[in-house]
Amino acid sequence: MWRSGSSSGSDPVACVACGTEVPRDDAREYDKHGDRWERNGKAFEYLCKPCFRRECHQPRDELESLLVDLDAGEGLSDDEFLAAYVEAVHERYGKVEE
Incomplete structure (x- = not known):
């Protein structure tokens, strides 16, 4: 898949869990609505890899x-x-x- 070119993978992003700044390539997208696959019109937040591993990956529909x-x-x-x-x-x- 091609990147949009609007932001570089080395641009820093802040982890919403711990506040650590990491390069975008070293972060994981976080979608507070639980549907990171529907990308139209969304601005994602990010988690550093250690916080992402600690996150619960269970459905949170309700x-x-x-x-x-x-x-x-x-x-x-x-x-x-x-x-x-x-x-x-x-x-x-x-x-x-x-």
């Missing part, structure tokens, strides 16, 4: 709606939010296996 339902980021402490998240996941999908 994650955004779950976070909206929980009012994520709206006045809960981290511990309160995580407890509410785990409870909501158990209610919707059953107990998560470890």
Whole structure:
């Protein structure tokens, strides 16, 4: 596949997880909508390779709606939010296996 030529693979990009700047060729595309194959009109964010390897590669079809339902980021402490998240996941999908 030919590159568009609009940006060089050596141009630095910042990892959205850790903030490290790496050359574009050493990063992985991240699409917050979960569909990196539909490229029209998108501006991608990037993950460095170590953060990409730590990322969960499972489907997240209903994650955004779950976070909206929980009012994520709206006045809960981290511990309160995580407890509410785990409870909501158990209610919707059953107990998560470890």
